[in-house]
Amino acid sequence: MNGRSQLGHVTADDLAGLQDGQKPFAVIVGCADSRTPPTILFNQGLGRLFIVRVAGNTVDRRGLASIVYAVRNLGCPLVVVMGHTGCGAVAAAEAVVDGKTELDPSLEEMIVPIIPAVLTARRTRRNDIAVAAVEENARRVAAKLHTSDTSLQQAVDEGRLMIVACVKELHSGRVRFLD
Template sequence: MKLFGWGGKASKRAIAAAPAPASPAAAADAPSPPTPDQALALLREGNQAFLRGEGNLGHVRVEDLNPLQGGQHPIATVVACADSRTPPTILFNQGFGRLFSIRVAGNTVDRRGLSSIVYAVKHLACPLVVVMGHTGCGAVAAAEAIVDGTSPLDPSLEEMIVPIIPAVLDARRSGAADVAVRAVEENARRVAEKLKTADVAMAGAIAEGRLKVVAAVKQMQTGEVIFLDL
């Protein structure tokens, strides 16, 4: 299996099938999106508030959905692991309408995931994409076991595990003190780097300064989200 193994007619059909952008009248009422750096700062501030125990999600009410009926304007797209201990809205202290979330075990991206990200960037003007792994990731551990030869590859998990193996190999070659943590970091980095050139619309938004794609790792014991290579 190849990460982002799609293109040509398939990619054109996927984009064509995406929901149409908002009407000019609705777009005129839409709030101006934050810059990529402003969005990143909001996520960092939100995670710090969560760590201090000052999260505001306990105050989220169903009434908060009312102003969102006309559309959504997320400040960030978060590609996160499906692990139940890594919910982006809680970790970043964000309520309804703030995060466009794509979650799959191992935080990799297939062609449907890429279409979702492109939709958020192209039609929702999302200024930031965060690929967030986490320490203690079971999908990464499974990939390590395959590399070590201590476990056979379960065919039913192939699409989850195989895209992570290159990150494990990179971690082994790095000489890092904690290879397991390094593998998680490398996996997030690799996915983020591939996203930067995986679609023309995203590459163009990056070139124009309207989009930033970054990698991050959530620390399982503390809940802190560390952004990599910034």
């Protein structure tokens, strides 16, 4: 946000020890959007973040398995589901809900999981409806992770894991964590 990246070039020092294993401190479930690379946004270099990215920051079965692996096998204590303002995938789901476009079969796997969040956001009657949909989508994905796999649920119950949702604001650079 102050315009100064702490990430420099990758040096030999950075590479030392990587071969022996990884101990990332967070899983980021992010959007494939080119404007939201988590390593740059959070100033984190190699070995720090375990990232699952798909347009609309939803989680399918393979994504879930990746998250479970990071938590169970790598001992990762934090999962952050990060939506962002101006998300094209959420906008595509809104267009379908509003009847502006037909559901494109090629985009179905991206759009359909987001539709419940759009419908919930509509019920809030907020003025910033697009942001509300992005927030609701991140919240829903985070909430679903709590119940999608018993090992994640167990890790949360035992205090070894925290799953949170946030929204990256493209205009300000701020990352706003949600309740």
